[in-house]
Amino acid sequence: MSSIVDLKQLKVNFQIRQGFIKEVIKREKKIVKAVDNIDLSIKKGEILSLVGESGSGKTTTGRAILQLVEKTDGEILFDGKEINNKSNGYMKNFRKRAQMIFQDPYQSLNPKFMVIDIVAEPLQLMKIKVSEEEKIDKVVKALEFAGLRPGKDYLYRYPHELSGGQRQRVSIATCFIVSPDFIVADEPVSMLDASVRADIIKLFVEMKQKKNISFLFITHDLSLSWLISDRIAIMYLGKIVELGKADLIAGACRHPYSQALTSVLAVVGDRRKRKRIVLEGEIPSPINTPSGCRFHTRCPLVKEKCKIEEPKLREIEEEHYVACHYPEIIK
Amino acid sequence: MKNENILEVSNLKTYFKIKEGIVKAVDGVSFSLKKGESLGLVGESGCGKTTTALSIIKLLADNGYIEDGKILFKEKDITKMTESEMLPIRWKDISIIFQGSMNALNPVMRVSDQIVEAIQLHENISDKEARERVTKLLELVNLDTGLIDSYPHEFSGGMRQRAMITMALACNPGLIIGDEPTTALDLMVQAQIIDLINDLRKKLDTSMIIITHDLSIITEICDRIAVMYAGKIAEIGTVQDVIFNYKHPYTEKLIKAFPNIYREREMVESIPGFPPNLLDPQKGCLFADRCHKKIGEICEKVDPNLIKVGGKNHMVACHLWEGKDE
Amino acid sequence: MSSNINRKKVMKKGIIRFIDIFKENKMGVLGFYIIVFFLLVAFVGPLIYSYNPQEFAKGGLIAPPTKGFPLGTDDMGRSILGALIYGAKVSLMIGIFATLISVFIGTFIGIVSGFAGGKFDSVLMRITDGFMVLPKLPLIMILAALLGSSTRNIIIVLGLTGWTGTTRLVRSQTLSVKQRPFIERAVSVGAGKGYIMFRHILPNVFPLVFSNTILVAAGAILTETTLSFLGLGNPLVPSWGQILRGAFTSGAVSIGAWWYFVPAGLCVILLVLGFTLLGYSFDEILNPKLRRY
Numbered sequence: 011m012s013s014i015v016d017l018k019q020l021k022v023n024f025q026i027r028q029g030f031i032k033e034v035i036k037r038e039k040k041i042v043k044a045v046d047n048i049d050l051s052i053k054k055g056e057i058l059s060l061v062g063e064s065g066s067g068k069t070t071t072g073r074a075i076l077q078l079v080e081k082t083d084g085e086i087l088f089d090g091k092e093i094n095n096k097s098n099g100y101m102k103n104f105r106k107r108a109q110m111i112f113q114d115p116y117q118s119l120n121p122k123f124m125v126i127d128i129v130a131e132p133l134q135l136m137k138i139k140v141s142e143e144e145k146i147d148k149v150v151k152a153l154e155f156a157g158l159r160p161g162k163d164y165l166y167r168y169p170h171e172l173s174g175g176q177r178q179r180v181s182i183a184t185c186f187i188v189s190p191d192f193i194v195a196d197e198p199v200s201m202l203d204a205s206v207r208a209d210i211i212k213l214f215v216e217m218k219q220k221k222n223i224s225f226l227f228i229t230h231d232l233s234l235s236w237l238i239s240d241r242i243a244i245m246y247l248g249k250i251v252e253l254g255k256a257d258l259i260a261g262a263c264r265h266p267y268s269q270a271l272t273s274v275l276a277v278v279g280d281r282r283k284r285k286r287i288v289l290e291g292e293i294p295s296p297i298n299t300p301s302g303c304r305f306h307t308r309c310p311l312v313k314e315k316c317k318i319e320e321p322k323l324r325e326i327e328e329e330h331y332v333a334c335h336y337p338e339i340i341k
Numbered sequence: 342m343k344n345e346n347i348l349e350v351s352n353l354k355t356y357f358k359i360k361e362g363i364v365k366a367v368d369g370v371s372f373s374l375k376k377g378e379s380l381g382l383v384g385e386s387g388c389g390k391t392t393t394a395l396s397i398i399k400l401l402a403d404n405g406y407i408e409d410g411k412i413l414f415k416e417k418d419i420t421k422m423t424e425s426e427m428l429p430i431r432w433k434d435i436s437i438i439f440q441g442s443m444n445a446l447n448p449v450m451r452v453s454d455q456i457v458e459a460i461q462l463h464e465n466i467s468d469k470e471a472r473e474r475v476t477k478l479l480e481l482v483n484l485d486t487g488l489i490d491s492y493p494h495e496f497s498g499g500m501r502q503r504a505m506i507t508m509a510l511a512c513n514p515g516l517i518i519g520d521e522p523t524t525a526l527d528l529m530v531q532a533q534i535i536d537l538i539n540d541l542r543k544k545l546d547t548s549m550i551i552i553t554h555d556l557s558i559i560t561e562i563c564d565r566i567a568v569m570y571a572g573k574i575a576e577i578g579t580v581q582d583v584i585f586n587y588k589h590p591y592t593e594k595l596i597k598a599f600p601n602i603y604r605e606r607e608m609v610e611s612i613p614g615f616p617p618n619l620l621d622p623q624k625g626c627l628f629a630d631r632c633h634k635k636i637g638e639i640c641e642k643v644d645p646n647l648i649k650v651g652g653k654n655h656m657v658a659c660h661l662w663e664g665k666d667e
Numbered sequence: 668m669s670s671n672i673n674r675k676k677v678m679k680k681g682i683i684r685f686i687d688i689f690k691e692n693k694m695g696v697l698g699f700y701i702i703v704f705f706l707l708v709a710f711v712g713p714l715i716y717s718y719n720p721q722e723f724a725k726g727g728l729i730a731p732p733t734k735g736f737p738l739g740t741d742d743m744g745r746s747i748l749g750a751l752i753y754g755a756k757v758s759l760m761i762g763i764f765a766t767l768i769s770v771f772i773g774t775f776i777g778i779v780s781g782f783a784g785g786k787f788d789s790v791l792m793r794i795t796d797g798f799m800v801l802p803k804l805p806l807i808m809i810l811a812a813l814l815g816s817s818t819r820n821i822i823i824v825l826g827l828t829g830w831t832g833t834t835r836l837v838r839s840q841t842l843s844v845k846q847r848p849f850i851e852r853a854v855s856v857g858a859g860k861g862y863i864m865f866r867h868i869l870p871n872v873f874p875l876v877f878s879n880t881i882l883v884a885a886g887a888i889l890t891e892t893t894l895s896f897l898g899l900g901n902p903l904v905p906s907w908g909q910i911l912r913g914a915f916t917s918g919a920v921s922i923g924a925w926w927y928f929v930p931a932g933l934c935v936i937l938l939v940l941g942f943t944l945l946g947y948s949f950d951e952i953l954n955p956k957l958r959r960y
Contacts, residue, residue: 063527063528063529064498064527076855078851078854078855101857102857105855105856105857106857109855109856110852110855112848112851112852113848114848117847117848117849118848118849118851118852119849119852120849120853120867120870120871121871122870122871123870124674124677126674131853131856131858132856132857135856135857135858135862136856136857165673166673166674166676166677167677173615174386181852184852184856203385203386203554204385204554204555204556204595204598204599205385205594205595205598205611205612206611206612207598207609207611208598208608208609208610208611209611211609212608212611215608230527230528232528232602233599233600233601233602234600236600236602236606237600237606237608237609256606257606260602270529271528271529272602274528274529274531274532275528275557275602276531276532276535276555276557276558276560276561277557277560277599277601277602277603278556278557278559278560278584278596278599278601279560279584279585279596279601280560280601280603286532288529288532288533288536289529292497292499292500292527292529292530293527293529
C-alpha cells in the first residue's frame with residue numbers, strides 16, 4: 011500500500027448537551043455531524059493539507075485519525091490496516107508512528123515540565139529503553155533538528171521561559187524524537203507571528219524530504235498550505251468539496267466554494283484587479299445542514315438539482331476530485 | 342478645522358512600570374491622520390501598536406503612562422487629559438473596536454439595548470430616536486434589522502463583529518480605532534468585513550486607524566501604513582510606497598513572510614533572532630542584530646530617525662537611506 | 668550525572684525565587700514566624716521547662732502567677748505554662764496529621780472524580796455533598812464517642828471528615844486543567860489515564876492543594892481544640908483544648924482566673940492565625956495572576 015492513512019466513509023458525530031428535560035424526557039437529540047462521510051487517502055511521504063473554515067470538520071478529522079475522538083462510522087486505515095484501538099500493544103505502536111502537533115504553543119506544553127522531560131516523555135511512555143546519556147543525546151538531537159541550538163541550553167528550561175515559536179519547536183522535537191511515519195499538524199503556526207512561521211513550516215518540508223514523514227496539515231490559511239503541500243483538500247461543513255494538487259487548487263479550482271475562497275485571499279502587494287467572489291451570509295449550522303448540496307444556500311451558481319441531490323466527490327480529471335453537479339460550468 | 346489633520350501624534354512615549362523596571366512599549370512615535378483617511382499600524386507582537394492606540398484613547402493599564410509626547414485630536418491636546426475630561430470624547434469622538442470584541446458584548450443584554458446604551462451615555466436623545474439610529478446603522482453594516490433584539494449568543498462571530506462596528510459608529514465619531522478587526526474570523530467573513538469597512542470608508546467621513554499583524558489585509562483597507570518595530574515606527578507612507586517601494590529591511594522581511602499565491606511558489610522567509618527586550622533596550626537601531634542589511638557600527642550605536650525618502654510623505658528610520666533622503 | 672546536577676540547579680533556583688517572592692509578602696512571613704515560634708515551643712520547650720501532668724498540687728489550686736509558676740496553676744495544681752508547652756505539641760501534631768489525611772483523601776478523590784467525569788463523577792460528588800452537608804461537629808462527636816478518645820482516633824476522625832472542601836477544590840481545578848491542550852498531547856503520545864492524572868494533572872493542581880492544606884490545618888487545630896474542650900479528647904494528654912476544658916469545668920472562668928483560660932485561648936487563636944495567614948499568602952503567590960505565560 012502506498013497510502014499511510016485511508017479514510018473510508020468516515021463519520022464523526024457529536025451530541026450536544028441540552029437541558030435535562032429535553033434530553034431525558036423529550037428525547038430530543040441534537041447531533042452535530044462534524045465529519046460526514048468523507049473518503050481520503052494520504053500517500054506515504056506526502057504533505058496533504060486540509061483547508062476549511064470553522065465548522066468544516068478539518069480539526070475533527072485529524073483528531074479522529076489519531077484516535078483522540080471516537081469515530082461514529084466508517085473506516086480509518088493506518089498503513090493498510092484498520093486501527094485497533096482496543097489493543098494496548100497495537101496502540102503503543104500506533105502512537106509511536108502517528109503523532110500530532112497542536113495549535114496553541116502556549117497551552118500545549120505542561121508548564122510544570124522542563125523541556126527535557128517534555129521531549130523525552132514519548133520515549134518513556136513508549137517504553138523505548140535508553141540509558142540516561144542516550145536519552146539526553148536523543149533529546150538534544152531532536153531539539154537541534156527543530157532549530158533550537160545549542161540543544162543542551164534548552165534542556166532545563168520551562169515553557170514560560172520560551173517564546174511561542176520556540177515552544178512550537180519543542181512540540182516538533184517531541185514528535186521527531188520517536189521518528190514517526192505520520193504527523194497531523196493542527197494549525198501549527200496560526201498563533202505565531204508571520205516572521206516566525208516560515209522556519210516552522212520549512213521544518214515540515216525537511217521532515218518530509220529527509221525522513222519521508224507524511225503530513226496532514228490542517229489550516230484555514232490557504233496560502234500557507236499551498237506553499238508546502240503536495241495536495242490540498244477543501245472541506246465545507248463536514249464534507250470534502252475538492253481535492254487536487256496544490257497548484258491546481260490554488261490556481262484552477264473548479265468547485266464554487268473553492269473558487270470563492272481563493273478569490274478573496276488577501277495577498278500583500280497584490281496589484282492584480284481580480285474578481286472577488288464574496289459569499290453572502292455565513293456557514294450554516296452543522297446541526298441543521300442544508301439538504302442536497304450543503305453549499306447550495308450560498309452558491310452563486312445554484313440550480314434546482316443542487317437543492318435536492320447531494321453531489322458525490324468524483325474525479326473530473328486526473329488526480330482532481332470535485333463534489334459538485336456542475337463543475338464544468340466554472341472556468 | 343483649519344488643519345485637515347484630525348489626529349497628530351508627536352514623539353509619543355508610553356512606558357509601563359513593572360517590578361523589574363520600565364518597559365518602553367512605545368518610544369517616540371509620530372504620525373498624523375487626515376480626515377477620512379485610513380492608517381494601518383502594522384507590526385508583530387510586542388511592537389507597540391496596540392499600546393499606541395490605547396494611549397490615544399487613554400485606556401492604558403494602571404501601570405502605563407505617557408512619559409512624553411503630544412497627541413492632538415481635532416487640534417485639541419488630549420495628552421494630559423484626565424479621565425473625566427476624556428469621558429465625553431471617548432466614543433463620541435474616538436471609538437475603538439477591541440481585539441476579539443465579539444466576546445465583549447454583554448451576554449445578558451439584548452444587542453439593541455447595548456448599542457442604545459452606548460448612544461445615550463453620550464447624547465441626550467430619547468429611546469425611540471436612539472433605536473431608530475440603531476436600525477439605520479444596522480442597515481449600514483448589513484445586519485438583518487429583524488435581529489436587532491437578539492442576544493449576543495444568538496449571533497454568529499461575524500454578526501457580532503458587525504454589531505461591534507455598529508456600536509463604534511453609534512455616536513458618529515471622527516476617528517475609529519480597530520484593533521485586529523478581522524483576526525479570529527473565518528476567511529469569508531473576513532472578506533465580508535473588509536468589504537464593509539471599505540464601504541464605510543466611502544460613505545462616511547470617519548478616519549480610521551487599523552491595527553493588525555496581517556499585512557495582507559492592510560493593502561485592502563488602508564490608505565497609509567506605519568510599520569512598527571520595538572516601539573518605534575520603522576517605515577511610514579502610502580500603501581503604494583511602503584509595500585511596492587519598501588525601504589526598511591524589516592518591512593522587506595515582513596512582506597516576504599507572507600506567501601503570495603499569485604506568484605511562483607517561493608518559500609517564505611523567517612527573520613532570525615527575537616524581538617528585543619523593551620525593558621532595557623540596547624543602544625542604536627533595535628533591529629540591528631536581526632538586520633540583513635546592516636551597514637556597520639552606526640547601526641549598533643545610533644538610533645536612526647525618521648527621514649523623508651520621496652514618494653508621498655514616505656519616511657523611513659534606517660541608516661541605509663541617510664544621505665539619500667530629500 | 669551532569670543532567671541531574673543541572674536539573675537540581677534549576678530547581679534550586681526556582682525555590683530561591685519562590686522564597687524571594689514569599690519574603691515580600693508580609694502577611695505570609697508573619698504567619699510563618701508564628702508557626703515557627705510554636706514549633707519551637709512544642710519541641711524545644713519541653714527540654715527547657717519540665718512538666719509532668721501526673722504531678723498534682725505542686726502549687727496552689729487555680730493559683731495566680733507566682734515565681735515558680737509563671738502562668739499560675741490549674742485546678743489540680745499543675746503549672747499552666749507547662750501544660751501550654753506540652754499542649755502545643757499535641758495540638759500541632761493532631762492538626763498536622765489529621766490535615767495530611769484529609770488532604771490526601773481529598774486530592775485523590777478530587778483528581779480521579781474530575782478526570783473521570785460522567786456518571787462516576789456525579790456519584791462521587793453526591794457522596795461528597797452528603798459528607799459536606801452532615802453537621803460536622805455532631806458527626807465527629809459521635810465518631811469520637813464510638814471509637815474512643817485516643818489521640819490516634821481523634822486524628823483519624825478529623826481526617827475522615829475534613830476532606831470534602833479539598834475534594835471540591837481539587838475537582839474543579841482538575842476539570843479546568845483537563846481541558847488544556849497539553850493533556851490531549853499526553854494522550855497522543857501514549858499516556859494512560861493514571862499517568863495523566865498523577866504526572867500531568869497533579870503537578871498543576873498541587874499549588875492550589877498546598878495553600879489549601881495550610882488552611883485546612885488551621886481548621887483542624889481549631890476542631891481538635893473544640894473536641895477536647897467538649898470532653899471528647901484524651902483527658903490524659905494535655906492539649907490546649909483540655910486546658911480550656913479544665914478552666915470551664917472548674918469554674919475558673921466565673922472566678923476570673925484569667926491565667927487559666929486566657930493564655931490557652933490566645934495560643935489557639937495565634938496558631939490558627941499563623942496558619943491562616945500563611946495559607947492566604949500562598950494563595951496570593953501561587954495565584955495565576957502572577958504566572959508569566
